[in-house]
Amino acid sequence: MKIILASASERRHELMKRVVDEFEVVVSDFDENSVKFHGDFSKYVMELSRGKAENVAFKEGKDSIIVGCDTIVAHRGKVMGKPKDEKDAYNMLKALSGDVHQVFSGITIINTESHNILSDSVCTYVKFSEIDSEEILKYIATSEPMDKAGAYGIQGYGGIFVEEIKGCYYNVVGLPINRLKTMLKNFNYI
Amino acid sequence: MKIILASASERRHELMKRVVDEFEVVVSDFDENSVKFHGDFSKYVMELSRGKAENVAFKEGKDSIIVGCDTIVAHRGKVMGKPKDEKDAYNMLKALSGDVHQVFSGITIINTESHNILSDSVCTYVKFSEIDSEEILKYIATSEPMDKAGAYGIQGYGGIFVEEIKGCYYNVVGLPINRLKTMLKNFNYI
Numbered sequence: 001m002k003i004i005l006a007s008a009s010e011r012r013h014e015l016m017k018r019v020v021d022e023f024e025v026v027v028s029d030f031d032e033n034s035v036k037f038h039g040d041f042s043k044y045v046m047e048l049s050r051g052k053a054e055n056v057a058f059k060e061g062k063d064s065i066i067v068g069c070d071t072i073v074a075h076r077g078k079v080m081g082k083p084k085d086e087k088d089a090y091n092m093l094k095a096l097s098g099d100v101h102q103v104f105s106g107i108t109i110i111n112t113e114s115h116n117i118l119s120d121s122v123c124t125y126v127k128f129s130e131i132d133s134e135e136i137l138k139y140i141a142t143s144e145p146m147d148k149a150g151a152y153g154i155q156g157y158g159g160i161f162v163e164e165i166k167g168c169y170y171n172v173v174g175l176p177i178n179r180l181k182t183m184l185k186n187f188n189y190i
Numbered sequence: 191m192k193i194i195l196a197s198a199s200e201r202r203h204e205l206m207k208r209v210v211d212e213f214e215v216v217v218s219d220f221d222e223n224s225v226k227f228h229g230d231f232s233k234y235v236m237e238l239s240r241g242k243a244e245n246v247a248f249k250e251g252k253d254s255i256i257v258g259c260d261t262i263v264a265h266r267g268k269v270m271g272k273p274k275d276e277k278d279a280y281n282m283l284k285a286l287s288g289d290v291h292q293v294f295s296g297i298t299i300i301n302t303e304s305h306n307i308l309s310d311s312v313c314t315y316v317k318f319s320e321i322d323s324e325e326i327l328k329y330i331a332t333s334e335p336m337d338k339a340g341a342y343g344i345q346g347y348g349g350i351f352v353e354e355i356k357g358c359y360y361n362v363v364g365l366p367i368n369r370l371k372t373m374l375k376n377f378n379y380i
Contacts, residue, residue, distance in 0.1 A: 018350050124354075129368055159360060160208050160367045164314075169359045170349060177350045178319055 001113065003189065006056035006068040011155070015175040016067075020190055028055035028068070041074045042121040045106030048072075050119055053108040065189050066110040071174050073150030075101040083151045086140050092151040093139070096161075098130040101150065103172045107180055109187070118183060122176040124167030126154070131161050191303065193379065196246040196258040201345075205365040206257075210380055218245035218258070231264045232311040235296030238262075240309055243298040255379050256300040261364050263340030265291040273341045276330050282341040283329065286351075288320040291340065293362045297370055299377070308373060312366040314357030316344070321351050 003023040005016050016023055030051040037044045053068025060066065073080040075095060083089035103126060108119040144158060145151035152158030154165075154172045168176045184190040193213040195206050206213055220241040227234045243258025250256065263270040265285060273279035293316060298309040334348060335341035342348030344355075344362045358366045374380045 018347055129372060154359070157208055160371055162359070163368050164357045165359060166356045167354045169344070169352070169355060178353050181350055182319060 001063055001065050001111070001189065003065045003067065003184075004056060004060060006052045006066055009174060011173060012069060012175045015170060015173065015177050019177050019181050019184065023067075026056045026060055026066075028052040028059075030055040032070075037079055039077075041072065041079070041102065041104045042106070042123065044079070045070050045072055045104045046108065046119040046121050047106070049106035050108040050117070053110045053117075057110045057112050060112065062112055064112045065184075066108075066112065067180065068108045068110075069105055069175055069180075071103060071105040071149065071171070073101060073103055075099070075150070080150045082147060082149055083145060086146075089140050089145040089151040090136055093131065093136045093145065093161075094133075096128045096150065096152070097136075098128060100125055100127045102126070103150075103167075105171045105174070105176050107176065107183065109183055109189070111187070111189075116187070118187070120179065120183060122168055122171045122179050124165055124169070124171045126165050126172060127163045128161045129163040135161075191253055191255050191301070191379070193255045193257065193374075194246060194250060196242045196256055199364060201363060202259060202365045205360060205363065205367050209367050209371050209374065213257075216246045216250055218242040218249075220245040222260075227269055229267075231262065231269070231292065231294045232296070232313065234269070235260050235262055235294045236298065236309040236311050237296070239296035240298040240307070243300045243307075247300045247302050250302065252302055254302045255374075256298075256302065257370065257374075258298045258300075259295055259365055259370075261293060261295040261339065261361070263291060263293055265289070265340070270340045272337060272339055273335060276336075279330050279335040279341040280326055283321065283326045283335065283351075284323075286318045286340065286342070287326075288318060290315055290317045292316070293340075293357075295361045295364070295366050297366065297373065299373055299379070301377070301379075306377070308377070310369065310373060312358055312361045312369050314355055314359070314361045316355050316362060317353045318351045319353040325351075
């Protein structure tokens with residue numbers, strides 16, 4: 001059975017290499033707006049990951065293990081997406097400064113032969129230290145925040161804002177590799 | 191005032207770039223065996239970092255901010271060093287499997303003009319999931335464990351063993367960049 005990662009993210013491709021030796025990538029064209037958020041972050045990311053995995057399962061057909069993943073930033077009860085522009089990035093980082101937020105990833109694994117579907121979610125708490133306007137503007141000038149949910153990348157320059165985390169670090173990067181490995185092992189897929 | 195990092199570690203050099211735009215590297219020849227461990231990990235790593243920073247301060251002389259850092263792995267009350275050989279690496283990873291250990295870094299900053307000395311320590315809890323012999327042997331075959339305290343690198347393939355952490359991720363990599371930034375900022379060094 002071949003393993004297929006349903007993600008366009010380069011970061012996820014790199015992390016997936018630590019989980020399995022060989023896999024293929026098929027990008028889903030799942031419409032994320034079709035999933036509505038009803039206040040439960042775990043459920044929300046699991047539905048998003050399932051949508052991606054199912055979309056690829058329909059396209060790819062038989063004899064595959066499809067892995068879908070979706071990651072969001074949650075702050076004070078709301079989902080924080082990618083910043084629309086630099087002003088939006090500034091406001092997001094200002095909001096996260098000195099505060100704790102959560103990062104949720106949903107993972108769905110579909111076996112297209114047995115039709116087994118397994119979803120799970122992982123949550124990591126992230127505490128930012130106080131950051132001043134000068135630091136935020138300097139960070140935005142690197143353009144790193146612009147394509148990232150919550151306007152920061154913990155694996156890049158944004159890592160300096162993070163005082164501590166509780167949970168899986170790689171979940172914050174975008175793929176909770178330890179949990180994914182456990183799920184795949186439990187089903188004898190690896 | 192120039193900032194000098196008293197470390198030979200490439201990993202620390204890379205992380206230091208996220209803290210300050212410009213710095214120099216001067217490697218200390220401090221004898222780490224001159225510091226004895228008396229049961230207090232925080233005190234131990236602070237003494238080691240101070241030894242490195244002072245060693246470079248004596249060599250470099252005036253008008254510098256010297257940053258020394260030392261990182262250790264602590265498991266069940268003992269310091270875990272770098273593995274002596276592959277068998278040692280296997281035993282270390284087997285001991286860490288399914289258990290929580292701690293990573294301590296000590297940081298010392300010396301201002302060679304004012305003679306101010308500031309030391310602090312950072313602790314991160316790391317929980318490994320259960321790993322089996324096959325996974326350990328596969329990991330050792332990458333040779334990644336051999337030059338690392340505790341026989342793993344969280345930033346490499348070893349990251350897959352880590353179920354969750356509590357504290358600073360970059361402390362586990364070898365330089366707690368958020369704390370170091372805060373220390374340098376508090377003294378107006380950056």
